Every structure is written in structure tokens, then in C-alpha cells.
Amino acid sequence: MKKRLIDLLCSKSFQYSEKETFKLASGAMSKFYVNCKPVTLSPEGMYLVGNLVFESIKGFNVSGVGGLTFGADPIAVATSFVSYLQKSPVKAFSIRKEQKDHGMIKWVEGDMAVGDKVVIIEDVVTTGGSTIKAVERARVQGLDVVHVITLVDRQEGGIENIKKYIESVSAIITRDELMDCWQKKE
Numbered sequence: 001m002k003k004r005l006i007d008l009l010c011s012k013s014f015q016y017s018e019k020e021t022f023k024l025a026s027g028a029m030s031k032f033y034v035n036c037k038p039v040t041l042s043p044e045g046m047y048l049v050g051n052l053v054f055e056s057i058k059g060f061n062v063s064g065v066g067g068l069t070f071g072a073d074p075i076a077v078a079t080s081f082v083s084y085l086q087k088s089p090v091k092a093f094s095i096r097k098e099q100k101d102h103g104m105i106k107w108v109e110g111d112m113a114v115g116d117k118v119v120i121i122e123d124v125v126t127t128g129g130s131t132i133k134a135v136e137r138a139r140v141q142g143l144d145v146v147h148v149i150t151l152v153d154r155q156e157g158g159i160e161n162i163k164k165y166i167e168s169v170s171a172i173i174t175r176d177e178l179m180d181c182w183q184k185k186e
Contacts, residue, residue, distance in 0.1 A: 005039070005048040006173055009152065010181035012038040026127050032175060034152050036123040040074040050078030052172050053121065053149060058088060060147050060168075063116040066093035066108070068134040071123035075151060079121070093118070095134045107137040114142030125150040125171070128158035135165050152178070 015022065015033040022033035039045035053075060057065065066076040073094050080092035093110025112118065118138060122131045135145050148162055153171035162169050 001048050001052055002172070005045070005052060006177055006181050008039045008042075008045055008048070009034070009036065009173065010178055010185065012042075014178045014182060016179065016182055024126055026129065028126075030126075030154075032154060032179075034124045034154065034175075034178070036071065036151055037074070040071075040078070040123060040151070046074060046078040046081075049075055049151060049172075050080075050082035053079040053151075054082040054086065054090070056149055056170060056172065057090070057119045057147065058083075058086075060119060061117065062090060062119050062146060064091040064093050064110065064112050064118040064143070065121050066110060066118065066134075066138075067095060067121040068130050068137075069094045069097060071130075072121045072134070075121045075123060095137050106141060108141040108143065112141070112143060115144060117144045117146050119147045119149055120145055120166075122148070122150040124152045124154060125158035125162070126154045126156050128161035131158070131162050132165050135162070 013034055013036050017031050020029035020031050022030045024030055040049055065079045076092035083090040091111050093108050093112050096107050120134045138145050147168040150171045153174050155175045159169050
């Protein structure tokens, strides 16, 4: 499954340039660009991502998976769906980018309760800034964040930055694996 996911990401989500031509969310320029959404929102991609993430988190005994909207949403939903099929249900949740200013005024949407153990999910980690926001906001809502998992680690220090906030962090795929795939198809 991982090899097929790498192939899909390489063909639909990964771009490389000899020059730093891609502007990232952080404002930095890069030779690499990864937009996981064409894969995570596709039927095959959801199947692969849901299974791989579920396999990676099932030892953590958590009630929920989620992260900052929008990148984490399809991953969380796919993982939750697979967890139900595997008879080990894990709920999906979403963390807002902006806090609601009406109603319950909360960061986290989903059927989660204070004290629930959760895994924060990210599609791509570069500096780790978005993931750290997700961890902090989940904690503000009373969730017990026990692990962070990213679909793609760009290998630019993000994992190390996240580990300053939570020790348990992992990646399904690395930029090096995507680059290897890209080089083979050239």
C-alpha cells in the first residue's frame, strides 16, 4: 500500500524544480511542492491513506484523529472510516483555523469529549507550525494529544520542531521517498 501511495503522490501531488520556484505557506521558497489533496480526496487515495494511517495509530488506543482543516480533514475521515470497518472505531474531528465567535465558541468540531486521547494528523509537514497550532488548540479544548502523524514529511525540520511540543511524532512518507520516485520516472 505504501508503495502505491508514493506512486500516486509522486504523479499527482509532488513537484520539483531545480530553482526555488514554489512559495510555501510559511512564505519560504522551495524546490519542492507537495499538495496531497488530489490524492487524499480521490477514492484510491482515501483507501490507501485511511489504511496506512489506521495501521500507524492503532497501537495508541485513541478515541479520535484529526487536525487543522482542510489538509487533515480527508485523512481523518478516511482513517475513521477504515477504523470502523476494522471494528476498532476511532472518531474524526476537525480543528478550525479561526475560532468560532458564536455558539459554543470552540476550536474543535466533532464528537470529542474533554480527556479523550487523540492523534493529530497533518498532510504535509515543513516547519511544523500548522501542526503545533493543531496540538495547542486540541489541548485548549481538553483533548489529550498522544501522537502526531503526517502523511508527508518534507524533511525540513518540522518533525523536530513538533517534538518540542509532543515527543511521539511519525511520518508515513518522506520527501526523499517522493524524490526517489520522481527521479525514476524522469
